Amino acid sequence: MFSNKSIQRCRIFVVSLAILFSFTISSSAGAMDSGVTYSYSSDGQLLFSKFSDGTYLDYFYDDNGNLVKKVSRYRETFERGNFETTDYMSSNPGYSGEVTNTPDKLVTGAYSVYGASDATWEWNTFLASDLRKLQLEPNTSYTVSFKYKVIKSPSEKGSHYFFSRSSTGNTAQDKGWMTWNDKAGSKGSKIVTFTTGPYGDYQLNWGTKYGGAISIDDIQVTKQSESFERGKFESTHYISGNPGYSGVVTNEAEKVVTGAYSVYGESKATWEWNSFLASNPRKLQLEPNTSYTVSFKYKVIKSPSEKGKHYFFSRTSTGNTAQDKGWTEWNDQAGSVGSKVVTFITGPYGDYQLNWGTSYGGAISIDDIQVTKLSESFEKGRFSTTDYMSGNPGYSGKVTKAPEKIVTGAYSVYGESDVTWEWNAFLTTDPRKVQLEPNTSYSVSFKYKVIKSPSEKGSHYFFSRTSTGSTAQDKGWTEWKDKVGSVGSKVVTFTTGPSVDYQLYWGTNYGGAISIDDIQVTKMTK
Incomplete structure (x- = not known):
């Protein structure tokens, strides 16, 4: 979503930019499937990789042409x-x-x-x-x-x-x-x-x-949304589903929801289920124990029989059907155009797919799919895949799976403070990824578990600070001091000041220890 630059400069191998060229590797199925574009110098050095989500990986070299570092770039x-x-x-x-x-x-x-x-x-x-x-x-x-x-x-x-x-x-x-x-x-x-x-x-x-x-x-x-306007599945995060009656990207006018293309699927009159469209698990990976909202538009081409329906759900191939999430069914009349918004929390598996289908003779088109991760649950077990990072280097936070330190799911962020420390902000937003707008209202919610209470003069705390302004520009200061073992949640609403570099911080002091999880940051509408 947002960023700030923290790239360290180094001596870069000099190339002739006049003959710099960029191309997409087409001989590699993996490269095509992932949508990665590689840019090389005329001497064959890889300068950067651009991924389908808009992020980059830059490669830096010394004067002898040796790779000295790789830097992720989010904008x-x-x-x-x-x-x-x-x-x-x-x-x-x-x-x-x-x-x-x-x-x-x-x-x-x-x-x-x-x-x-x-x-x-x-x-x-x-x-x-x-x-x-x-x-x-x-x-x-x-x-x-x-x-x-x-x-x-x-x-x-x-x-x-x-x-x-x-x-x-x-x-x-x-x-x-x-x-x-x-x-x-x-x-x-x-x-x-x-x-x-x-x-x-x-x-x-x-x-x-x-x-x-x-x-x-x-x-x-x-x-923001997948509209299938390139006319094929390969350039999207989605795939055709059931091989028997698989979905197709179509530009037939009567089957299009919006734009020039939509995905069309149908079911035989005798079929109880036909999931014709699914998310591609190699491109769209839903995290376990994490909240998502999926929105999409549809057009009913043919209504199923009385016992049939159109449907959406999310399923894991590792778990059983009892672990299905977000089940939504509808049976509008032919010609109806509508939209659905489904919110669900994945279970403890990392292979959930989104699925759209129809049954018993139905036919429907799907378009404008948008998948939004609502909260950060740290379920990939590391900071690098999140919008957050460890804070104070002295007593930095860490993503942990120690059972006694878990708030929800399989992972949480744990931080502690030395008994003599007045402040230890162990968790913060990554300024390369999260960019809060100036003079804008936000709501930040999160869950916590108190592992150790600080001394009498200490507390656990949350706030938002700018590095360019003074501490007088801090926003959203919130402090609490629950007993050991307490699990709770906080919702903090604040308005940023005129600076463009506000970060969110979580901390504890004077011997406290706490875990943080399920962070959600929402820009408030006027």
Whole structure:
């Protein structure tokens, strides 16, 4: 979801960027299935891997060409100092954007993209996504987040802006328009959610006008729902189900729910069950003991017989059918278009799949599937697959499976404090992944188990802090001191200040020990 840069700079093996090239490995079934794109230098060095979820793994080399480190990147940070190794490019040739390391133009890290407009220019779009590398699907929902620093405010009639445009359609098909005009020196972040139109050539665009100047950084593009608009299963997290009457991605007008493509499935009149669509367990891995919400749209093509139905559920192949979750059934009349939202908690297995089906002669189309993980339960047993990380290095938190330290499920985060320590924040959000917006209200809920009570002057605590502001800008301070063995939960609501780098913290002091689990962070709607 969000990020902050913590990439350490090193001496990078110099390559000729003019002949840098990027391609998708097509000779490897595994690479095709996982949707990984590999970018190489002309000398054959692997520069970075881009994964289907939009994350990257960068490879850094010394002057002798030896690999010295790998760095995970959750958004575009421009830290290689050029456009060529990114999914973005300079736009307007007249006043084009540039990747800069000028200190007063940086948003975060060592590089940002800077753009400026002539005082007489109504529009200057200086930064855009590269259509060869970042291809937005038609009729599909996306969320774009980014950080900015205003270098120069435009004139009264000007503004800074973001939008997404198709060169095939007209400007009426623009999506996600957003403008702002903060004072010079201001830093902030924006999150824009929009649905593309019926074109496959949408680009993201950033600009300023009438004398403005601004820097952009930490861009993250997230596909919110699966709309099957590429016309095949291979580019999605889903697969055809039952081989007998398997689902198909169709563009037959009468079978389409939204957009140009949907998944269609049907059942024989004598079949009690036909699960024609399922999540691909190699791409979409649901964690055990974790809450999810699945939403989707449907169109009933043919109603099943009286004893039949259309259905959705989540099943593990390891457990038995008693471990099925989220069972939902419906039997609308033919031609009906609707939507479902199903919330469930997986059981103690790591191989749950989502399934859609119909029975006894039914036929239905499914589209716009969105899967949302509601809470962090740490069930993969490590921090690296979460939005969280260990805090204070001295007495850092750790993901544990020790039974006496578990809150729920098989894993929780455990932290403790030395009896002389006034503060030990052992758990925090990872600033590379979680980016709280400034001046925005959030609700944070979590469960806990007290392992050891602190001394009389101690407590367990939660708060949100910015590293750029003072402690006076702390938000959501919550303290408690339950007896040993107590299991409970907290819900904390707060509004961030004007800084863009707030993190969440959990801690204990003066000899306390506590476990934290099932964290949920919700942005409050106005």
